[in-house]
Amino acid sequence: MDKFDCVVVGGGMVGAASALSLAQLGLKIAVIEKSAPKSFIQNQPFDLRVSALSLSSQFLLEQLNAWPQIKQWRACPYRRLSVWEQESAYTEFSASEINEQHLGHIVENRLIQLSLWQQIQHHENIDLFCPESLISFEQNDKQVSVQLSNKTIETKLLIAADGAHSQVRQLANIGTTGWDYQQAAMLINVETELSQQDITWQHFRETGPVAMLPMPGNHASLVWYHAKEEISRLSNLSNPQLQAAILEAFPAKLGNIKVIDKASFPLTRRHANQYQKNRVVLLGDAAHTINPLAGQGVNLGFKDVKALQEVVAKAIGEGKCWHDVEVLAGYEKARRRDNLLMMTAMDMLYTGFSHPSGLIKLFRNTGLFMTNKFPKLKNKALEYACGI
Ligand SMILES: Cc1cc2nc3c(=O)[nH]c(=O)nc-3n(C[C@H](O)[C@H](O)[C@H](O)COP(=O)(O)OP(=O)(O)OC[C@H]3O[C@@H](n4cnc5c(N)ncnc54)[C@H](O)[C@@H]3O)c2cc1C
Structure with a gap:
């Protein structure tokens, strides 16, 4: 039976980034993804799903070597951001005010995913199973047995990056709080x-x-x-x-x-009641979906990726068991408050401006x-x- 340190369910933007960031620490990773993104062809029409990538997301993509390819394909940097209701209260933010060249880039989601996949396909520590789906999993004290459509694999840690309707989250019996707007x-x-x-x-x-x-x-x-x-x-x-x-x-x-x-x-707003339970860790939309008002969804997911990499790297550096519950609790502690703060800020903005x-x-x-x-x-x- 194939054995891995981490199995990541969902090879979307967040899952793919997480696989690469943990492989950078020397861990052996499997990525399970239902369907492959369409390849990039010059002059093909723009996709509808795009993200406003923040500077911190750009830094993560640079660290994962995925940024140069995205820039070479197509990405639109923006230097100014403005918001207003009445013309008299028009407010404009500019990159020069924080000594940066730009505030972020608008990029098609598929191109972010594709560029991360290029890196995954060249990485000797990562096996990509696609098209493949999760059927079920069983946890015990030492590992998780993951049943796929035609094989079973074993892992020390199961990472849910399978989006807002996360099957992993449901199978792990992790509840959510939230509502539909x-x-x-x-x-x-x-x-x-x-x-x-x-x-x-x-x-x-x-x-x-x-x-x-x-x-x-x-x-x-x-x-x-x-x-x-x-x-x-x-x-x-x-x-x-x-x-x-x-x-x-x-x-x-x-x-x-x-x-x-x-x-x-x-x-929709959804927030998982726990980010980790019994060797299962939630990242990205599997952990939180936020009102897209300020385009923060995937940016929060990338911050999750960074936080998980940091706690695991620290544990490895200190000779601790990197998948221990205390280490994973450190990830949850690092991210839950920040995600909740951003979700609440978006709701205040949403409610305030619709009153x-x-x-x-x-x-x-x-x-x-x-x-x-x-x-x-x-x-x-x-x-x-x-x-x-
Ligand atoms: C209208 C709208 C506008 C938005 N605009 C922005 C924006 O400007 N900026 C921003 O940062 N965010 C934005 N978002 C949010 C952003 O799109 C999400 O936060 C982001 O896509 C989440 O990425 P993810 O990788 O966590 O999940 P997903 O993108 O949902 O990826 C999940 C992956 O898991 C796979 N999968 C699912 N189940 C299984 C399974 N059982 N087995 C195998 N594979 C599986 C799926 O095929 C998919 O590839 C917007 C959202 C909406 C709705």
Whole structure:
């Protein structure tokens, strides 16, 4: 029977990064993934699923040697980020305020995953099983036996990176707390007449925010939050009809656009009650799904990856058993509070900006206005959002 130090279920962005980061410590890793990402071809249309990668995520991808390939394929750096409700409270953050060249990059999720996979395929410590699915697993004091569709493998640690509906989390009997938001989000890929590739902006409206994420060339990924029923209505429009609806609802600074592709997603908040139990560890969306308002989902997942690597490296360095419950509890301690803080901050922003009361509207716009007036406060918020 094949034996591994870690089996990672889910070879998405977080699972693939985790496999590489633990292999860097000399551990023998297996990655189990249901389906392989489509390969990259120059000039293929942009995917709908994109991420605003923070500086700290970029640093992790550099450490894993995946960043140069992503940059060579396609990624759009942005130097400015703006947010406003009333024009008078328009607030703009700039990379120069924190002495950086850019605040982050907009990258297609598949390209992040593909670049990590290139590294995995060259790594002698990692076996990639794909297409392959987890069927079940059994834990005992010493190991976990993992049943796949046509073989059984053994591991000291089972890592769940299998996304929001994590099967591993459910089989490990780890509960979650959370709720579905009343709103949904629509992602729309567009061609733009105007070039505004160095800025990402978000305009808060009473019905929910609308956002523009720049993509390479004259392209952008638009995000439209609205009530579920309205998103469902918009999803059924033809591309020219949707284009007309966008031009009416989005701020004029978007300029003229042509709709290329669209899809909608429900908004959910979920938080696992434990990040580790009996040799099972949860990472990324398997541990937490957050309102995508500020594009922090995968950035939090990458912070989980880094934290797990750090506690395991420290244990190995001190000659301790790296998969001991105390070591894994150290990972949970390092990440739970930070994830909860970001989830709560997103909920406050979401609730605060969707409240119809005139008084609350005044408070939130005054808040943005004051942020503009106090550079130290502004820079702190910016550094936190960039993960530095
Ligand atoms: C509308 C929207 C916009 C978003 N925008 C941003 C953004 O701008 N920035 C950002 O940081 N985040 C964003 N997010 C969140 C981000 O997409 C997620 O946090 C991220 O995809 C989580 O990565 P993951 O690897 O943990 O999980 P996933 O991406 O879900 O990957 C899980 C992997 O596990 C595999 N898998 C599942 N079950 C099994 C099984 N049983 N056996 C084998 N394989 C399995 C799947 O095939 C998949 O490859 C957004 C989310 C939404 C909904």
